[in-house]
Amino acid sequence: MTSQVDVTTLAHVLRRAAQMEILPRFRRLGSDDVRAKSEATDLVTEADERAERMVKAEVLRLWPEALFIGEESVAADPALLEKLADADLAIVVDPVDGTFNFASGIPAFGVMASVIAKGETVAGIIFDPMGDDWVLAERGSGAWLRRPDGEMLRLNVTRPAALEDMVGMASTSFLPKEKRAEIMGNLAKVRYSTNYRCAAHEYRTLASGHVHYLMYNKLMPWDHLAGSLIAQEAGAYVRRFDGSPYLPRHIDGGLLVAVDEGSWELLRREVFTM
Amino acid sequence: MTFSDTDLDYLMTIVAEAAALEIMPRFRNLGAGDISEKTSAIDLVTEADLLAEKYITAALRARFPTALIVGEEAYEADKSVVPALAHADLAFTIDPVDGTFNFAAGLPVFGTIIAVVAKGQTIASVIYDPVLGDTITAMRGAGTFLRRRTGQARRLAVAPAASLGAMTGAISWGHMEEPARSRITTNLAKARIAFGLNCSAYEYWMVASGKWHFIGHATLMPWDHLAGVLAHQEAGGYTAKFDGTPYRPGETTGGIISAPDEDSWHMIRREIISD
Numbered sequence: 001m002t003s004q005v006d007v008t009t010l011a012h013v014l015r016r017a018a019q020m021e022i023l024p025r026f027r028r029l030g031s032d033d034v035r036a037k038s039e040a041t042d043l044v045t046e047a048d049e050r051a052e053r054m055v056k057a058e059v060l061r062l063w064p065e066a067l068f069i070g071e072e073s074v075a076a077d078p079a080l081l082e083k084l085a086d087a088d089l090a091i092v093v094d095p096v097d098g099t100f101n102f103a104s105g106i107p108a109f110g111v112m113a114s115v116i117a118k119g120e121t122v123a124g125i126i127f128d129p130m131g132d133d134w135v136l137a138e139r140g141s142g143a144w145l146r147r148p149d150g151e152m153l154r155l156n157v158t159r160p161a162a163l164e165d166m167v168g169m170a171s172t173s174f175l176p177k178e179k180r181a182e183i184m185g186n187l188a189k190v191r192y193s194t195n196y197r198c199a200a201h202e203y204r205t206l207a208s209g210h211v212h213y214l215m216y217n218k219l220m221p222w223d224h225l226a227g228s229l230i231a232q233e234a235g236a237y238v239r240r241f242d243g244s245p246y247l248p249r250h251i252d253g254g255l256l257v258a259v260d261e262g263s264w265e266l267l268r269r270e271v272f273t274m
Numbered sequence: 275m276t277f278s279d280t281d282l283d284y285l286m287t288i289v290a291e292a293a294a295l296e297i298m299p300r301f302r303n304l305g306a307g308d309i310s311e312k313t314s315a316i317d318l319v320t321e322a323d324l325l326a327e328k329y330i331t332a333a334l335r336a337r338f339p340t341a342l343i344v345g346e347e348a349y350e351a352d353k354s355v356v357p358a359l360a361h362a363d364l365a366f367t368i369d370p371v372d373g374t375f376n377f378a379a380g381l382p383v384f385g386t387i388i389a390v391v392a393k394g395q396t397i398a399s400v401i402y403d404p405v406l407g408d409t410i411t412a413m414r415g416a417g418t419f420l421r422r423r424t425g426q427a428r429r430l431a432v433a434p435a436a437s438l439g440a441m442t443g444a445i446s447w448g449h450m451e452e453p454a455r456s457r458i459t460t461n462l463a464k465a466r467i468a469f470g471l472n473c474s475a476y477e478y479w480m481v482a483s484g485k486w487h488f489i490g491h492a493t494l495m496p497w498d499h500l501a502g503v504l505a506h507q508e509a510g511g512y513t514a515k516f517d518g519t520p521y522r523p524g525e526t527t528g529g530i531i532s533a534p535d536e537d538s539w540h541m542i543r544r545e546i547i548s549d
Contacts, residue, residue: 185460192448194470
């Protein structure tokens with residue numbers, strides 16, 4: 001299905017926001033620029049707020065019929081999220097994914113957008129301000145890396161591996177307290193499991209064939225809609241912990257992304273024992 | 275041996291040159307033929323690594339002709355260079371691309387590290403971010419600084435001590451064997467956030483700048499740790515081997531933990547390493 005939103009145009013909107021509002025603030029934060037949100041390590045920065053404002057204005061100018069959803073907009077009006085499932089067209093944006101890294105000076109953060117049509121994700125973009133490049137997918141058309149020179153490279157997940165040879169990324173911080181130690185202990189069964197705390201780069205790394213799985217428990221749509229479509233279009237098997245497909249209306253139930261269904265089943269049984 | 279501010283400037287210059295010439299042109303530009311397997315799929319060595327080490331080694335020899343120069347490739351050729359760090363008058367350790375998994379995967383989280391060692395003590399260090407051109411520098415007795423490419427600098431300090439449940443950090447358990455492996459991954463659930471970045475350059479950067487509380491490592495190749503440990507100590511932190519003894523140049527076994535202070539160190543040792 002071809003979306004009514006041109007993804008290249010949308011990617012350039014993200015790129016301009018990164019150049020104007022995000023990059024100039026990286027590693028320049030004074031203590032006034034960061035304030036606590038739901039917890040001390042869940043930071044929102046001025047970059048986040050200003051970039052979202054800029055992207056929102058551009059998106060609504062280009063596609064006035066679209067419902068705009070961003071982390072900051074939803075923080076101001078939680079009812080927005082409920083409209084996502086039924087909207088004819090919605091654009092969901094995460095201006096700075098990886099705010100903890102951004103605020104800490106780690107250059108692993110990204111700008112993400114997804115296009116949702118009647119409750120289904122039809123396109124996703126992950127822009128990387130460091131490399132000035134992006135990965136994108138439109139449903140049914142594969143996952144692609146768009147290099148700064150305009151070259152497009154098709155992305156594919158890597159081949160499946162035995163459990164002890166798998167390398168992956170698991171966001172363990174948001175696991176329920178009673179399951180956290182058990183699941184983190186299970187991670188010792190794979191070769192190595194990392195946690196970059198940046199879904200943008202984690203989805204990009206999986207779709208580019210460098211890791212075997214990703215796991216998340218907290219599912220805000222701006223964090224996962226773009227990446228899960230890109231992963232799926234690169235060949236990954238993407239399901240919630242109960243085996244059901246992940247949809248824009250879901251905000252819980254966990255998410256396990258693996259290079260194929262067999263790897264997914266193995267990881268679900270041996271490691272992510274929710 | 276004294277190591278001057280001018281010498282430190284020289285290190286920063288040659289590291290930036292090596293990054294511009296040999297590292298950054300190869301980032302996100304790897305063909306399959308540029309990566310050869312070393313000990314495992316996540317322990318990759320790239321052409322960037324080899325050529326940057328060669329560049330930095332030649333530049334160090336030009337200014338410090340009698341110094342011992344220790345990099346991963348030099349070590350592959352002659353294992354005795356590592357124990358020689360314990361008594362050399364002047365030595366340098368080089369990790370040209372620390373975070374090779376990230377580099378090869380296209381993740382912009384890698385660094386170039388140099389430590390300066392004199393008579394068994396680390397006296398200066400440089401941790402360079404090739405992507406943005408910023409540097410963490412440390413001089414023994416003179417503090418740790420973040421130096422932006424633009425010239426701005428800020429002195430760094432470790433985080434205040436916190437309860438374990440409020441701490442963020444990482445223990446690199448990928449090279450550990452059972453039973454330590456699953457014991458430590460289980461215990462990491464006691465911390466607020468357990469990161470894994472696959473890059474000691476950034477791990478030391480994070481603890482030296484107070485963004486994370488702790489890091490720990492089981493394998494101690496000197497080019498991965500000497501520079502970062504000095505940066506962390508000069509930012510006020512406490513580092514020791516798992517057995518409580520100081521970590522010294524030339525040592526490669528025993529594991530180390532870096533924490534904001536000695537009490538926090540003992541808490542991490544007891545609650546997370548806990549053997």
